[in-house]
Amino acid sequence: MKNAIEILLVEDNPDDANLAIRALKKSNLANHLLHLEDGEEALAYIFDEKNAMPRLILLDLKMPKIDGIEVLRRLKSDDKKKVIPVVMLTSSKEESDIVETYKLGVNAYIVKPVDFNQFVKAVTELGLFWLVLNEPPVEQ
Amino acid sequence: MKVHFEKRVLAGFIITIIVLVILGVFSFNSTQRLIDTARLLSHASRVISSADQITGLSVDIETGQRGFTITGDTTFLEPFTIASKVMARHLSALDSLTINNSLQHAKVNELRGLIDKQSVWTRYIIQVRNEGFEKARDLIAAGEGKRTTDAIRALVKNIQTEERALFRKGNTISSQHLQQFQYSFTGLAIAITLIIGYLFYNINDNLKARNQAEIKLKKVADETRDLYDNAPCGYLSVDSSIFLANINQTLLTWLGYAREEVIGKMKYEDLLSPESKATFIASFEEDFEKYKQQGYVSDLEFEFRRKDGTIFQVIVNSTAVFNDHGEFVKSRSTVSNNTERKKAEIKIKHLNQELEAFTYSVSHDLRAPLRSVTGYTQILKEDFGHILDPEGHKLIHIILTNAKRMGQLVDDLLDFSRMGRKELVRANVNMNELVQDILQELTAQENGRKLNIRVMPLDPSKADLSMLRQVWTNLISNALKYSSKKEVTEIEIGSRWTDARMHDGQEEICYYISDNGAGFDMQYANKLFGVFQRLHKMNEFEGTGVGLALVKRIIQRHGGRVWAEGKINEGAKFYYTLPQN
Numbered sequence: 001m002k003n004a005i006e007i008l009l010v011e012d013n014p015d016d017a018n019l020a021i022r023a024l025k026k027s028n029l030a031n032h033l034l035h036l037e038d039g040e041e042a043l044a045y046i047f048d049e050k051n052a053m054p055r056l057i058l059l060d061l062k063m064p065k066i067d068g069i070e071v072l073r074r075l076k077s078d079d080k081k082k083v084i085p086v087v088m089l090t091s092s093k094e095e096s097d098i099v100e101t102y103k104l105g106v107n108a109y110i111v112k113p114v115d116f117n118q119f120v121k122a123v124t125e126l127g128l129f130w131l132v133l134n135e136p137p138v139e140q
Numbered sequence: 141m142k143v144h145f146e147k148r149v150l151a152g153f154i155i156t157i158i159v160l161v162i163l164g165v166f167s168f169n170s171t172q173r174l175i176d177t178a179r180l181l182s183h184a185s186r187v188i189s190s191a192d193q194i195t196g197l198s199v200d201i202e203t204g205q206r207g208f209t210i211t212g213d214t215t216f217l218e219p220f221t222i223a224s225k226v227m228a229r230h231l232s233a234l235d236s237l238t239i240n241n242s243l244q245h246a247k248v249n250e251l252r253g254l255i256d257k258q259s260v261w262t263r264y265i266i267q268v269r270n271e272g273f274e275k276a277r278d279l280i281a282a283g284e285g286k287r288t289t290d291a292i293r294a295l296v297k298n299i300q301t302e303e304r305a306l307f308r309k310g311n312t313i314s315s316q317h318l319q320q321f322q323y324s325f326t327g328l329a330i331a332i333t334l335i336i337g338y339l340f341y342n343i344n345d346n347l348k349a350r351n352q353a354e355i356k357l358k359k360v361a362d363e364t365r366d367l368y369d370n371a372p373c374g375y376l377s378v379d380s381s382i383f384l385a386n387i388n389q390t391l392l393t394w395l396g397y398a399r400e401e402v403i404g405k406m407k408y409e410d411l412l413s414p415e416s417k418a419t420f421i422a423s424f425e426e427d428f429e430k431y432k433q434q435g436y437v438s439d440l441e442f443e444f445r446r447k448d449g450t451i452f453q454v455i456v457n458s459t460a461v462f463n464d465h466g467e468f469v470k471s472r473s474t475v476s477n478n479t480e481r482k483k484a485e486i487k488i489k490h491l492n493q494e495l496e497a498f499t500y501s502v503s504h505d506l507r508a509p510l511r512s513v514t515g516y517t518q519i520l521k522e523d524f525g526h527i528l529d530p531e532g533h534k535l536i537h538i539i540l541t542n543a544k545r546m547g548q549l550v551d552d553l554l555d556f557s558r559m560g561r562k563e564l565v566r567a568n569v570n571m572n573e574l575v576q577d578i579l580q581e582l583t584a585q586e587n588g589r590k591l592n593i594r595v596m597p598l599d600p601s602k603a604d605l606s607m608l609r610q611v612w613t614n615l616i617s618n619a620l621k622y623s624s625k626k627e628v629t630e631i632e633i634g635s636r637w638t639d640a641r642m643h644d645g646q647e648e649i650c651y652y653i654s655d656n657g658a659g660f661d662m663q664y665a666n667k668l669f670g671v672f673q674r675l676h677k678m679n680e681f682e683g684t685g686v687g688l689a690l691v692k693r694i695i696q697r698h699g700g701r702v703w704a705e706g707k708i709n710e711g712a713k714f715y716y717t718l719p720q721n
Contacts (some may be wrong), residue, residue, distance in 0.1 A: 013508055019515040091507040093554060114510045114547030116518040
């Protein structure tokens, strides 16, 4: 399990992705991180049985081809995959997005702060929470 | 006035009838008396005349007998023969004329006796004369015959005198009477003429007034009809049979129907488009019950179908009319053409959707590059800070500050636009709790400041809790911000009910917050609530200029008003009202 992917970051904007990765690196959480650039890639990876399940998925909302909401819907409607914690990491503060993702069973919804320091703080805290403090169900 | 008139006419007719009856009775009586008198007169004259005849005949008999006695010539006996025959007829006439008067009748019988006596005497004389002149002459000279004749004459005179007395006694009419009758008759006739003249004058007057009133009434009716028929909106009524009882021309023109095709033949639902009709029928019973209970319905939207099948949008308002027993009698409805508004509504909806898409993309797409600007500038600072001189660090600081400020502006603007689209959910809001909660949160960040905050008991209000939280947060943080340069910050928060009469009967609560901060110049008071409008320099007080605009937007969505009073360096007071009914 040592080399398994711990965080799956799904983000189409490379600049934003780099910022997130840099923030996670600061807290030593980026060692087992995989960055995918859209929803299609994310679904292909997750539903490929050869790949181990990540411990946390950071999901952007607005992406080309398949957007974050659709990825979330497919994940949470799958019996095996729905146990993976999914955190929306997005720029959208729209009420409708928040409501819809929670209805689909998202585990957390984080609005990316514009300020970099705050962004680093937010990403670090959520990484620590889900990877260190949170107890996942025992894998069968 | 009218009652008065009717009483007068009635009184006039009654008086006329009474006078006519009096006149009739009076005339009848008078005529009757005239007839009686005439009859009496004729009776008396016939009695007198018959009596005269009898006297004459008696004299004739006497004269004839004497002539024969003297001459012995039988031709002298002729008057006697004739008179004897006629005498019986006259006696019989006199007898029947006096049959009703026993006294006169007795006299007539006495007269008959005397006449018989004369007749017997005369025949006796004639017989004696035939025997010899001297003996007859002696008999006549003895005077018996003359005595009989005188007795007849006296008796006749007596009968005549009595008859005249009877006539005088029976005749009740005198010339004075006749004159009185004439005067009275004339007087009454004049009275009737006057009364009828008066009545005619009155009735004619009244008829004229009625005619004028009718003309006036017709004019008013015409005007009302014109208002009804040609009003710029449709009118219709439905009676208890649910058929259309009335409809105005405007609506008929809109629909393309003739009045006769609609009244009593079509139901309200027949005016609707198939879709609208289905909805209407589906909830009719429930809606109609509510309509009857409430007495009105307002601003119902329907689709009407014209005769040619085309469809237009309407808004219907209706009041129900009940009879004394509370039963539904009819409806009074106005129909306004809603097509233009509906079009505008669709356009607005469209625009709102576009705006939503726009703000969504602003929210997402504008913040991402901003984050890159701050993020990578920060990385630049962290990774290459050691090779930058102070000027370089200053420039990096300027980039970061401005990017951060822009992020704040975008966020505030998004909040502002979101507040306009958010659904308003009214509930009872405990203002005291809300304000205390916010104060605790905000003052926690103000360490080391001397704060004197007084919160009066606040009236609870029906409003959207999350929106009001935003309002109080903005107002209180403003008060804290603009009074931060004072030694002691004085803030007061309170509320009161306003005088409803001043606001169209609207019951409302007015909330206020005052501070002793920087204040503002009243001549710019109208700029306070505009988006991105600021009355202070950025380096004096931070801010984006959206806070008060947001407050205004929220309060306006609640139907309230917001305003402010202030004086430079002496503080500001902000008011807002929330309607409660």
